[in-house]
Amino acid sequence: MNEREKRAISLKRAQELKDSIKDYSIKKSSIKTGLTNLDMIEENKRRIIKVFNVSEEEWNDWKWQLSNRITDVDKLSKILNLSKEEINQIEMIGKKFRWAISPYYASLMDPDDSSCPIRRQAVPSIEEMVETGEADPMAEEFTSPVEGITRRYPDRLIVKVTNQCAMYCRHCQRRRCIGQKDLGLPMDVLKKCVEYIRNEEDIRDVLITGGDALLISHKTLEWLLSELYEIPHVEIIRIGTRTPVTMPQRITKELCELLSKYPPIYLNTHFNHPMEITREAKKAADMLCSAGVVLGNQAVLLRGINDNVHVMKKLNQELLKIRIRPYYIFHPKEVIGTGHFKVKVQKGMEIMENLRGFTSGLAIPTYIINAPKGKGKTPILPNYILVWEEDKIKLRNWEGEVFYYPN
Ligand code: SF4
Known part of the structure; x- marks a missing residue:
């Protein structure tokens, strides 16, 4: 095989590899990060700073962040757009499970979207009232x-x-x-x-x-x-x-x-x-x-x-x-x-x-x-090992290709 033929095979393979992550290549830019969604975070931060009436210096001090964790629904509703129903639910759940959110973490939340992944990790949800699981499953x-x-x-x-x-x-x-x-x-x-x-x-x-x-x-x-x-x-x-x-x-x-x-x-x-x-x-x-x-x-x-x-x-x-x-x-x-x-x-x-x-x-x-x-x-x-044999193993690779390997 000459150099040109080898290069043609390599180029074909490179295209196959590129195609194998095509769906991710299209999707990845639409997945927001805290570094690409800066405008929202900055806007939120400005709003929260106003609610607390604090300086930038205080905001950047972890002791201020800790002692000003948001723990009441009145304050939270000044930061996020909460429906009446959500307000009632948060109050109810708060009696059963404690909640507290640092003002910084609140600034990462989409104020208008209750399904925001940051919000869901921090704001109590009515689903917490479902009695499944154990208190200490790890014993x-x-x-x-x-x-x-x-x-x-x-x-x-x-x-x-x-x-x-x-x-x-x-x-x-x-x-x-x-x-x-x-x-x-x-x-x-x-x-x-x-x-x-x-x-x-x-x-x-x-x-x-x-x-x-x-x-x-x-x-x-x-x-x-x-x-x-x-x-x-x-x-x-x-x-x-x-x-x-x-x-x-x-x-x-x-x-x-x-x-x-x-x-x-x-x-x-x-x-x-x-x-x-x-x-x-x-x-x-x-x-x-x-x-x-x-x-x-x-x-x-x-x-x-x-x-x-x-x-x-x-x-x-x-x-x-x-x-x-x-x-x-x-x-x-x-x-x-x-x-x-x-x-x-x-x-x-x-x-x-x-x-x-x-x-x-x-x-x-x-x-x-x-x-x-x-x-x-x-x-x-x-599972990448498909079959164990006396002298060889049947394996599959990440692309699903099956091959034997000597044991
Ligand atoms: S997951 Fe970690 S940081 Fe969050 S409440 Fe539990 S122990 Fe604390």
Whole structure:
């Protein structure tokens, strides 16, 4: 075969590849992100700033954002166009399930569209009243060897340092922990957690989470990081926080200076939709990366928010652009009051099928079902092995082509 013939084959193949993502190429520009829908966000921000009568400086201060979370329907109705029915429903649901929205996160919402994916994650919905699911499907209470710690795996564990979050997400798996009060773990309990970790030499990976790990005070966080850092068998520290999404103002210079002192720190956050990727979120990610923090994302597959192959692909690609590596897509858990977000596992599989091969491997997280009763993360993968034989395996590739491979 001469060079010309080889080039002709290559060009034909390039066209086939291009055609294979044609539907996404057409759709992707219509999927709004927080970086392309700037006009709406700016307009919303101006309106909210007026409602609160605050300065830009206050708006950019995470403590202001936190202490001014929107928790009453009167204020919310000055920010979003709510019908009388919605107002009544929010009031009713608020008596059963707590809600709070940072003014920043409210600025990402479409004020006129109740199906806006940002709004659905934050504003209570009447569907929460449907009594399905359990309060604690992960049976976390049975995997807590000491108060504040959950240990489900041999070499790692989580410390839940607070029940507080910048926003109370409507799909939260730990909504049972969100009492009417925001509570940090008392210092004596935190000391016992550190003591437990110190005595357990198999623990090489500690995840600080909550609630939201970054809602404890600077002083407490510094104390905890320095204590863990001194334990020889703790090799890595992880932080679980949604603040880069719901309150990116929390990522301050002081916080980054603190985190940079205790490498390696892996910070996993929770973006669910491309609209959450804003200038502020990008700035927060840039600051964390510059501090040497390694960033990952744990999305939750949610009906009406990201249960769409194109939206999920766009989310993962946009995350990579701001240096956040897609890590997991969690199938939603059977948590009471969150049944309206449930999707079928087939939908998750369809999304995974449409990622592998069709976009960079870096943009492909692992799809996980959390086995009930705390039995652990179970990866769910499309099946690429069709038949096992003694000396060979029958496989299929991302395009569905079948081939044999020697075993
Ligand atoms: S930030 Fe995380 S822990 Fe807090 S309410 Fe949202 S999902 Fe739950």
